[in-house]
Amino acid sequence: MSNVELMPASVAPAQPDVAPIATPASVPPEMILDVRDLKKHFPVKGGLLRRTVAHVKAVDGVSFAMQRGETLGLVGESGCGKTTVGRTLLRLEKATAGEVWFEQRDILKLPSGQLKGLRRDMQIIFQDPYSSLDPRIPVGESIAEGLLIHGIGSRQEREDKVREALLRVGLHPSSMQRFPHQFSGGQRQRIGIARALVMEPKLIIADEPVSALDVSVQSQVLNLMRELQQEFGLTYLFVAHNLSVVEHISDRVAVMYLGKIVELADRKQLFSVSRHPYSKALISAIPVANPKIRRQRIILEGDVPSPLNPPAGCRFHPRCWMAQEICRTVEPPLEEKVPGHWAACHFANDVAASLPKK
Amino acid sequence: MATTLPSASLPLEETNIQAESQWATVLRRFMRHRMAMISAVVLVMIFTASFLAPFITPFGRDTIDLNNRFVLPFTPNSETGQMHWLGTDHLGRDYFTRLLYAGRISLTVALVSTLFATIIGLVLGVLAGYFGGWVDMLITRTLEFVATFPLFIILLILVTVLLENENLIPIPGFILSFVMWITAVTREREAQVIVLVTVVIALLFWTGTARLMRGMVLSVREQPYIESSRALGGSHTRVMTRHIFPNAFPPIIVDFTLGLNGILVLESSLSFLGFGIQDPIPTWGNMLAFAQSYMFQHPWMTVVAGLPILFTSLAINYMGDGLRDALDPRMKL
Numbered sequence: 001m002s003n004v005e006l007m008p009a010s011v012a013p014a015q016p017d018v019a020p021i022a023t024p025a026s027v028p029p030e031m032i033l034d035v036r037d038l039k040k041h042f043p044v045k046g047g048l049l050r051r052t053v054a055h056v057k058a059v060d061g062v063s064f065a066m067q068r069g070e071t072l073g074l075v076g077e078s079g080c081g082k083t084t085v086g087r088t089l090l091r092l093e094k095a096t097a098g099e100v101w102f103e104q105r106d107i108l109k110l111p112s113g114q115l116k117g118l119r120r121d122m123q124i125i126f127q128d129p130y131s132s133l134d135p136r137i138p139v140g141e142s143i144a145e146g147l148l149i150h151g152i153g154s155r156q157e158r159e160d161k162v163r164e165a166l167l168r169v170g171l172h173p174s175s176m177q178r179f180p181h182q183f184s185g186g187q188r189q190r191i192g193i194a195r196a197l198v199m200e201p202k203l204i205i206a207d208e209p210v211s212a213l214d215v216s217v218q219s220q221v222l223n224l225m226r227e228l229q230q231e232f233g234l235t236y237l238f239v240a241h242n243l244s245v246v247e248h249i250s251d252r253v254a255v256m257y258l259g260k261i262v263e264l265a266d267r268k269q270l271f272s273v274s275r276h277p278y279s280k281a282l283i284s285a286i287p288v289a290n291p292k293i294r295r296q297r298i299i300l301e302g303d304v305p306s307p308l309n310p311p312a313g314c315r316f317h318p319r320c321w322m323a324q325e326i327c328r329t330v331e332p333p334l335e336e337k338v339p340g341h342w343a344a345c346h347f348a349n350d351v352a353a354s355l356p357k358k
Numbered sequence: 359m360a361t362t363l364p365s366a367s368l369p370l371e372e373t374n375i376q377a378e379s380q381w382a383t384v385l386r387r388f389m390r391h392r393m394a395m396i397s398a399v400v401l402v403m404i405f406t407a408s409f410l411a412p413f414i415t416p417f418g419r420d421t422i423d424l425n426n427r428f429v430l431p432f433t434p435n436s437e438t439g440q441m442h443w444l445g446t447d448h449l450g451r452d453y454f455t456r457l458l459y460a461g462r463i464s465l466t467v468a469l470v471s472t473l474f475a476t477i478i479g480l481v482l483g484v485l486a487g488y489f490g491g492w493v494d495m496l497i498t499r500t501l502e503f504v505a506t507f508p509l510f511i512i513l514l515i516l517v518t519v520l521l522e523n524e525n526l527i528p529i530p531g532f533i534l535s536f537v538m539w540i541t542a543v544t545r546e547r548e549a550q551v552i553v554l555v556t557v558v559i560a561l562l563f564w565t566g567t568a569r570l571m572r573g574m575v576l577s578v579r580e581q582p583y584i585e586s587s588r589a590l591g592g593s594h595t596r597v598m599t600r601h602i603f604p605n606a607f608p609p610i611i612v613d614f615t616l617g618l619n620g621i622l623v624l625e626s627s628l629s630f631l632g633f634g635i636q637d638p639i640p641t642w643g644n645m646l647a648f649a650q651s652y653m654f655q656h657p658w659m660t661v662v663a664g665l666p667i668l669f670t671s672l673a674i675n676y677m678g679d680g681l682r683d684a685l686d687p688r689m690k691l
Contacts, residue, residue, distance in 0.1 A: 090589055119591035132582040136604045145600075146590040199590070 029104070032203055032235050033066040033089075038098035040081070040088050044308065057307050058084040060259035061098075063334065066203075071229065071236040073250030073267070075243060075282070079304065081259040082239045083127075086205045089237070090124055091115060102203070120150055123196035127208040129188035133180040139191050140166075140176025146199045165194040169224060186217035190224065197228060205237045210245060222249050243286050247271055255279045258315045259307055261334055265341040273352045275343035277320050280351055298356055314346070321356035322347055387684035394680020397673035404670055408461035411542070415455040416440050419542070420638045423450035428656050444662045447645075448652060453662050460640035461666060463541045467556050467635075468622040474560035475621075476567050476614050483571025484606070488579060488598055497568070505565040513558060513624075514633050520554045529553050548639050555634055559621055570613055574606035581605070608685040615678030619671045626667055642667050 039062075041055040059081040066072050076082045087093045089100055091107065100108050107118055123146075126132035133142050143162045147153060153161065163173040169190040180188055189209060196204055206225070210218040226249060228234060240246050246253055247267060254264040255278065263276040274280040281298040288295055300319045305311050311318055317327040326346050334344040345351060388394060407414060417440070426435055429446040431453075444453035486497035520526060529550060537549040578584065579602060587597050622642075628634035629643030630650075637644055642663070649659035 092585060092589060116591045119589065124586070124589050126582050126586055128582055132586050134583040134587070134601050134605070137600070145587060145592070149591045149593075149596065195586075195590075 030067055031065050031101075032068045032103065033237070034099075034101040035065070035085075035089070036063050036099040036101070038062045038085065038088060038100065039096040040084050040093055041096045054308050057259050057310060059088065060307075060310070062256070062259070062261055064254055064261060064264055066235060066237065068202075068235055069229070069233050070251045071238055071249055073246035073253040074237060074239045074256060075241060075246050075253060076256035077241060077282075077304065079307070080256045081307070082241075082256050083207055085256075086124065086207050086237060086239050090122055090205060091118070092124075116150065120146070120199055121202045123199055123201040123204050125189075125192050125196050125204060125206040125209045128212050129185050129192055130180075130212070132192055133188060133195075135180050138177050138179055139183070142180075143176075143191065143195045143198055146195065150199075161198050162194075165198040166191075168197065168228070169194045184217075185213050186220060189213060189217075189221050193221070193224065193228070197232070200232070201234070203235045203237065205239070207239045208241065209238075211240065211242060218245065219248075225249065243282060247286075255282065258304060258310055260315060260344065261342075262316065262345070263341075263343045264334070265343075269341050275337050275341060275348040275351050276316075276345045277322050277351050277354075278316050296355065314344070322350065322354055384681075384684045388680050391680035391683060393676045394684075397676035397680070400669060400673045401677065404461060404666070404673075405465065408458050408465060411455065411458035411462065415452065415458060417452035417455040419451075419455055419459045419640065421451060426450040428652070428659075431658065431662065445658065447648060447659065453645075453659075456640040456645060457642070457663070457666055459542060460642050460645055461670075463543070463552060463635060463639060464622060464625060464642045464666075465670075466537075466541050467552060467559070467625050467641075468618055471556045471559040471563065471625075472614060472618040472621050474556075475563035475617060476610065478560070478564035479567025479569075480571050480610065482564070483568040484575055484598060484603060486568070487572040487575025487606075488594070488602060494572075498572070501565050501568050504562065505569075507562065509562055510624075510627075512562065513628060514631070516558045517555060517628065517633050520558065521551060527554070527557075543639055548635075551635050551639070555625065555628070559624065563617065563621060567610065567613055567617065570609060571606060574609060575602055578602050578605045609682075611685065612678045612682045615674050615681065619674040619678070622671055622674070623667065 038059055039057070040059040041057050043052040044054040044056060045051065046053040062081075062085055064072065074082045074085060084093060088095045089102075089107075091110075095108050098108065099106050102118070103121065110118060133139065137145075140159070140162050143165060144158045147158045147161060152158065159176075162176060166173050166175055171187060171190060171194070175183070175187075175191075180191070183191065189212075192209070209225070210221050213221060222245065225236065229236060236249070238246065238249055250267050252265065253267050253270045254261050255270070255276065256262065257278050263270060263274065263279045265275070270279060271283055274283060278300075281300050284295065284298045298321075302319045305315070305318060312331075313329045314320070314323070314327040314332050317323040320327065324346070330346070332344045332346045334342050335348075337343050337348045343351075347354075411419075423435070423437075423446065425437065426442070426446050427448055427450045429435070429442045429450070431443065431445040432441070433445065434441050442452055442454070444457065446452055447456070482497050482501070486494040486501075533553060534546055534549045537552055538544070538546070541549070541552060543549055543552070584597060584601055587601055592600075625634055625641065626643030626646065629636075629641045630647040632644075632647065634643060635641045637648065646660065646663040646667070649656075649663040653660050
């Protein structure tokens with residue numbers, strides 16, 4: 001990691017409305033992605049007239065930046081909004097508010113006519129390899145679909161690219177004519193990767209790419225992703241809920257809780273010195289494959305509050321053993337506590353030493 | 359992408375599975391369904407026989423022979439000695455001959471109107487399911503409106519009105535001559551009747567297909583592979599034609615066979631009641647209607663005239679059954 005300023009936007013001075021194509025002075029060119037205060041609220045309709053009665057705040061002000069070639073792990077438990085972040089970045093969901101600067105352009109403001117170009121540079125790997133491939137289309141055609149949509153190459157060139165991509169993910173080129181149901185889960189996920197790879201993207205959003213696979217296959221797919229990253233200089237946003245997987249593949253890790261990032265740091269720092277009690281609790285729950293090591297696990301009490309009506313102040317305070325009066329009223333901003341380590345906690349520096357009372 | 363070699367960590371996997379397209383699988387499974395296969399053979403025979411009628415039988419379709427009325431099946435003609443396989447009717451016309459020609463008309467009407475009804479239903483169903491919102495609202499309301507019609511009565515009224523004013527809807531000449539060629543009718547007026555009946559049935563029978571298709575599209579639309587195509591930049595047209603349609607389509611095949619069957623019987627009932635295609639053009643329905651007048655003196659007539667309807671609709675039903683099983687991946691055959 002270089003010492004580039006990886007400042008998330010919530011700390012940045014408020015950006016005035018800029019024209020969609022203009023480059024803001026604050027996005028340095030080595031940044032591939034800069035997400036600022038991204039929000040996605042899903043309306044809840046109810047009553048006789050189907051009026052909007054409330055909003056599920058799935059993503060409520062998320063900011064982070066990504067450097068070219070890095071892997072940012074985005075972790076959090078189910079329902080914290082991590083998948084929604086990925087989908088909103090790809091404009092598969094319409095964002096409620098915020099800015100997403102990708103390659104010097106605010107892609108949330110791109111007219112839908114210009115989306116196609118973006119689709120080429122940003123690819124997604126889906127969670128479920130069983131349902132993310134069309135069962136009625138041979139995998140060769142599935143892989144070539146992006147090339148076809150973007151009018152890349154002749155028929156023969158496309159076929160060569162597909163062949164190459166299949167080889168690259170360790171599948172025989174004769175797989176082209178086969179159908180998804182003739183492959184195993186791991187093979188299908190590799191097809192999914194080939195499908196993203198063939199487009200030569202700059203950024204790949206991997207939405208829990210290994211959580212549907214069994215453990216032996218997981219490592220295979222992860223190692224493949226890593227090799228491909230080195231070879232093609234890919235940037236990954238790796239969405240996952242499995243901390244061991246994230247620790248394995250990420251350069252930096254962002255922890256989400258209830259629609260917000262609570263901690264963002266270098267992998268090693270985050271796993272050794274957490275500065276947010278939630279991350280600390282999460283990390284303490286990672287199983288260790290050694291029965292002799294006794295780890296002190298932190299058991300959180302209660303449940304994740306509803307994103308319909310998140311708690312006032314710090315969103316984590318109802319479950320936090322460190323909560324003080326200030327946590328109930330003042331929401332802690334995501335701040336850089338030490339260089340390269342952001343945390344949204346009033347007592348960030350005390351987290352490492354503290355443990356819940358028995 | 360740079361030139362690439364197989365990755366070191368991942369040995370190439372040669373999967374020893376026979377590449378078999380989904381349709382080949384379906385065909386193989388269908389072949390294993392005995393009743394469906396028998397039915398398919400029966401249907402093919404009925405179709406070929408109908409269309410080869412002039413070469414199969416020595417009698418004319420409308421040739422009246424008053425010396426040979428109500429001849430029993432398997433009895434030769436008293437003058438020429440030619441065999442009346444299925445007997446003759448009240449005017450001495452050969453039943454076998456007329457049933458063959460009637461099959462040509464009945465099957466054509468049923469096939470063509472089911473085809474059109476299915477196409478209308480498919481298009482509207484896909485549009486409603488895929489776009490949702492006001493498109494869905496408009497199509498679904500229209501569908502419900504059409505579906506609340508008492509079908510048979512509307513059909514009776516429409517056919518009657520149209521038959522009395524045959525030029526109300528201008529039918530292009532080439533369609534008429536095509537119909538005349540297919541169904542072997544000689545007068546333009548007869549062809550007109552056939553076209554009108556077909557059109558009216560098609561315009562009233564698309565609702566079930568549309569509803570089925572809409573439901574299928576609604577479920578397919580939520581599949582991740584649809585989203586993955588959108589994420590690659592696929593247009594609406596592409597997603598609809600390449601992904602949604604092929605995946606939502608299989609139940610329509612079964613729906614088609616059932617619809618065909620229903621319309622075959624419907625056209626027969628229409629003719630039976632005297633509102634459809636009229637004598638001397640034979641259809642299975644109006645032949646049954648005439649047989650019914652002599653039911654008590656010559657009970658065999660109703661059996662002879664009713665058999666083709668029975669066999670055809672049974673065969674179509676079994677085929678639909680076989681197709682449904684063959685297309686359902688959860689069924690182990």
